[in-house]
Amino acid sequence: MMDRYTKLQMVGIYAAITIFLIFILLPFFEMFMASLRPLEHLFRSPYQFWSDDFSFQAYRDMWVTVPLLGRYILNSIFIASMVTGITMVFVVPAAYAYARLQFPFKNLTLGIFLGVNMFTGAVLLIPLYRVLRTMGLLNTYWAMIVPGVAFLIPTGIWLLRSYLEKIPRELEEAAFVDGASRMYTLRRVVLPLAVPGLIVVGVAVFIGAYAQQFLFAITFNQQRELQPLPAGLFEFIGYQDVTWNQMMAAALVGVLPVMVIFLFLQKYLVAGLTAGAVKE
Amino acid sequence: MADTSQAATQTFEARQGRTLPESVFAWMLIGPAMLFIAVIVAWPLAETVRLSFMEADLGGEQYVGFANYADLMDSRKFHQTIVRTFYWMFLSVGLKLILGLIGATLLNAAVPGRGLFRVLVMPPWVIPIAIGCIGWLWLYNGYFGVLSGTMMQLGITDGPFEFLAHKQSAFYSAVVTDVWVGTPMVTLFFLAAMQGVPRDLYEAAYVDGASRWYRFRRITIPQIMPVIVSMSLLSAIFTFNSFEIIWILTEGGPRSATTTLIVDTYKTAISNFKFGEGSARAVVIVILLGTFSLIYLFFLNKVNKYYGSGKK
Numbered sequence: 001m002m003d004r005y006t007k008l009q010m011v012g013i014y015a016a017i018t019i020f021l022i023f024i025l026l027p028f029f030e031m032f033m034a035s036l037r038p039l040e041h042l043f044r045s046p047y048q049f050w051s052d053d054f055s056f057q058a059y060r061d062m063w064v065t066v067p068l069l070g071r072y073i074l075n076s077i078f079i080a081s082m083v084t085g086i087t088m089v090f091v092v093p094a095a096y097a098y099a100r101l102q103f104p105f106k107n108l109t110l111g112i113f114l115g116v117n118m119f120t121g122a123v124l125l126i127p128l129y130r131v132l133r134t135m136g137l138l139n140t141y142w143a144m145i146v147p148g149v150a151f152l153i154p155t156g157i158w159l160l161r162s163y164l165e166k167i168p169r170e171l172e173e174a175a176f177v178d179g180a181s182r183m184y185t186l187r188r189v190v191l192p193l194a195v196p197g198l199i200v201v202g203v204a205v206f207i208g209a210y211a212q213q214f215l216f217a218i219t220f221n222q223q224r225e226l227q228p229l230p231a232g233l234f235e236f237i238g239y240q241d242v243t244w245n246q247m248m249a250a251a252l253v254g255v256l257p258v259m260v261i262f263l264f265l266q267k268y269l270v271a272g273l274t275a276g277a278v279k280e
Numbered sequence: 281m282a283d284t285s286q287a288a289t290q291t292f293e294a295r296q297g298r299t300l301p302e303s304v305f306a307w308m309l310i311g312p313a314m315l316f317i318a319v320i321v322a323w324p325l326a327e328t329v330r331l332s333f334m335e336a337d338l339g340g341e342q343y344v345g346f347a348n349y350a351d352l353m354d355s356r357k358f359h360q361t362i363v364r365t366f367y368w369m370f371l372s373v374g375l376k377l378i379l380g381l382i383g384a385t386l387l388n389a390a391v392p393g394r395g396l397f398r399v400l401v402m403p404p405w406v407i408p409i410a411i412g413c414i415g416w417l418w419l420y421n422g423y424f425g426v427l428s429g430t431m432m433q434l435g436i437t438d439g440p441f442e443f444l445a446h447k448q449s450a451f452y453s454a455v456v457t458d459v460w461v462g463t464p465m466v467t468l469f470f471l472a473a474m475q476g477v478p479r480d481l482y483e484a485a486y487v488d489g490a491s492r493w494y495r496f497r498r499i500t501i502p503q504i505m506p507v508i509v510s511m512s513l514l515s516a517i518f519t520f521n522s523f524e525i526i527w528i529l530t531e532g533g534p535r536s537a538t539t540t541l542i543v544d545t546y547k548t549a550i551s552n553f554k555f556g557e558g559s560a561r562a563v564v565i566v567i568l569l570g571t572f573s574l575i576y577l578f579f580l581n582k583v584n585k586y587y588g589s590g591k592k
Contacts, residue, residue, distance in 0.1 A: 003390040010391065017386050020379075021400055024464065027415030028403060030426050034418055047429030047440075076408070090316055093309035103306035109314065116321050117514070118569045122523040122542050123562040126331070126555050127324035150320035153313050182305050207406055214410040214524050219550070230410035244418070251414055255407045262406050266399055269468075 028252075035059070035249035042244065059253065062246035065236065071225055072232030073254045076213060079141060079228055080258075083148040083209035084202055090149070091156035091201065096186055098157060099164035100172070113154045125219055132220055143220035144228065148209050156205050163197030164190070199268050210258060229254045325566070331559035338553050348560035357536070358544075358561075362568070365520065365540040368455065372519045375459045377512060380466030385496070387467065388474045398471070405464035413528040416457045420444050420529070444530050447537035454538045458525050462518065466511055473507035474500060513576050520569055541565050 005013065036054040063069055097103070098110055128147060129138075137143045167190065175185045191198075217231040224232075233254070236247035300308075332348055334341040352358045387398050404412055422428045422440030431437045443453045477500060485495050501508075523542045526532060532539035532547060539547070545565065549558020 005389075005391070013386060013389050013391055016382070017397055020383055020386060021397065023460065024401055024404060026426075027412060027419055027460070030419050031415045033426070034424070037424075042424045047424070047432055049426070049429070090313040094313040097306040097309035101302050101306040101309075103303035106306075109310060113313070113317065115570070115573075116317055117517055118521075118566065118573065119321060119325065122521065122546050123565055124321065124324040124328060125546070126549055126558065127327035128320070130327065131320065131324055146320060150317055153317060157313070182300055211405070211408050212524075213408060228408075230408040233411065233414065244424075247414065248418070251411045255411060259403065259406065262402070263399065266402065 031248040031252055035245050035252060037245050039241070039243065039245055058243075058245040058249040061243075062236075062250045062253075065243055065246050066232065066250065068225060068227075068232065068235075069250055069254075072227055072229045073257065075141075075226060075232075076210065076228040076230070076254070077257060079144050079148070079213060080206050080210040082141070082145045083152065084206040086145065086149045087152045087156050087205050087209075088198070088202055090153050091160055091205075092191070092198070093186070094153075095157045095160035095164055096190060098161045100169075110157075113157055116151065116154045119151075122215060125215075129220065137220075139221050139223045139226070141226055144213060144216045144226075147216050147220070148212070151212075152205050152208050155208060156201055159204060160194075160197060160201045163201070164194060167193050196268065199265070203262075203265050203269050207262075328559045328562050331555055332563045334556040334559075336555035336559075341556070344556070348557050349564075351557070352560060352564065361536075361539055361541055361544050362564075364451075365542075368451075368458075368540050369516055369520045372455050372458045372462070372522075373512065373516050375455070376462045376466050376515055376519075377508070379459065379463045380470050380511075381508075383463065383467035384470035384474055385500075387471050401467055402464050404460055405468070409461055409524045410528060412461060413457065413525055416453075416460070417444075417529060420453050445534060447534055450530050450534055451537050454526050454529055457529060458519060458522055461522075461525060462515060466515060469507055469511050470504060473504035477503040509580050513573065513580065516576075517569060517573070520572075521565070541568075 033049075035058050036056065037051075038053055038055065038057070041048075041051070041053075066072075094113075098106065132138050132143050132146070137146060171189055171193070172185050175189045180188070213228040214230040217228050221227060221231075229251075233247055233251055236243050236250065331341070333343060333345060335344045335347070336342075383401060387394055387401065419425045419427055420443035422442035422445070425443075427443065428437070428441045431441055432439070441449075444450045481499050481503070482495055485499060490498070520540075521542050522540070523546065526538050526540060526543050527546070530538045532543040541561065542565065545558055545561040548554050548561055552558075
């Protein structure tokens with residue numbers, strides 16, 4: 001009853017959603033159109049929306065122009081996965097501590113963690129470069145993984161903490177009464193209950209790790225075969241001419257695997273955020 | 281019932297001495313994360329502060345005291361950069377919040393197909409920022425972008441219009457792209473918060489004859505206020521430090537029109553190898569953002585208390 005809309009309201013809602021989605025999807029549509037255009041099209045005047053010589057040729061040629069393209073796509077996924085895994089190892093215990101335990105300097109240390117959000121890699125680039133050099137990590141996968149982990153730990157703690165706070169305390173108390181140790185309670189009682197939350201936070205961390213590879217890659221890594229996709233794409237700009245159409249094709253194909261994974265996980269994501277993000 | 285649970289709690293507390301003390305256990309849990317942050321963030325941060333008092337380049341370092349900061353204080357250009365950065369932040373975050381609120385409301389409406397719409401909103405958030413920017417780079421191009429193309433067809437402009445070549449249009453184009461990147465996450469969090477609002481609140485208001493707009497204003501907004509407030513801060517920090525978008529679109533140009541503090545810092549330190557001057561700028565960023573966040577958190581506390589008191 002309450003959710004019933006008049007015809008006019010329905011039209012209004014759909015119209016508004018359409019405008020919103022056009023804004024969101026326009027760049028993707030434009031990239032797709034660009035990937036179909038032959039190169040000599042680019043400076044043709046007057047501007048044409050559509051022409052007969054559109055083709056999928058770029059999707060074949062791109063693998064030849066940038067032979068390592070497949071590697072770049074995999075590198076991106078590999079780096080993001082490693083960052084996610086390592087970040088979660090640090091985040092899960094810490095988030096539990098902040099959600100449940102009382103200890104000295106609790107608020108201060110939580111504040112410090114959240115303060116890390118204030119620095120992007122760009123602020124700390126020079127000293128970070130020296131730190132990574134000291135540890136001998138430059139020009140390895142680790143040069144892109146380690147900073148990624150550091151800047152995602154705070155977000156992870158923040159998200160997971162609010163999720164863990166929702167799990168009823170009584171279960172832990174019961175386990176405790178039965179003589180379980182603290183670590184056992186965490187592993188066997190809390191974690192299984194937190195699986196939906198872990199998935200959400202894991203996906204959110206993965207997205208963060210996947211989205212922000214560019215800066216660390218261009219600064220800390222010179223080895224071509226280790227580059228992630230966002231950095232590798234710029235190889236289409238080079239040598240003689242810029243093969244824009246292939247660059248667009250490669251960008252779209254490159255993000256496809258993650259988009260597909262994401263499609264499967266998005267239900268959990270929205271549901272999990274619903275459970276976790278709302279403060280009681 | 282109440283008695284047994286109280287008894288259990290007492291046992292729980294009584295047994296705390298049995299295993300590890302709570303504070304020791306807690307520090308064991310946060311220790312590894314703390315250590316990691318200390319090495320990868322705190323150490324470089326301390327190093328940045330040290331470097332800011334140096335005249336440092338590829339050749340070496342020399343202590344110069346507050347000279348780098350004094351230069352910044354005297355520089356009119358730097359003052360303009362600070363103003364521009366805050367303008368950039370407030371404009372972009374404001375738009376993200378408004379669009380996020382509208383988007384979440386639309387996606388929360390009970391219409392057929394909303395599952396699909398929710399999925400379609402997310403791509404800008406999920407893909408690498410650099411890749412989204414490549415798409416915008418193309419859109420803003422005067423010769424082959426659809427925006428300039430449409431304007432020519434409609435006769436708004438005679439020739440190709442390069443969005444990124446003029447001071448004003450470059451700045452606002454960068455804002456639009458930043459809003460595009462940031463809106464999906466804000467939308468999603470607002471949507472999640474809206475779904476957490478108890479339905480009976482709406483039903484009670486509906487029975488009392490409250491209009492949709494009234495319900496939105498008096499139920500939805502207050503209920504999701506804590507999320508709005510915390511998203512605002514998070515979004516403000518991201519936007520203030522937004523680097524890749526500006527760097528890929530304009531590299532801070534034309535004529536510094538899109539140079540925010542973070543871009544200025546990168547240019548000084550990385551492009552021009554003036555490590556000392558760059559570090560001083562980085563420290564200014566930390567001070568400004570830190571102050572802003574503290575003021576904001578103070579406000580956040582008040583809001584949480586205010587809205588928290590209504591419940592339970």
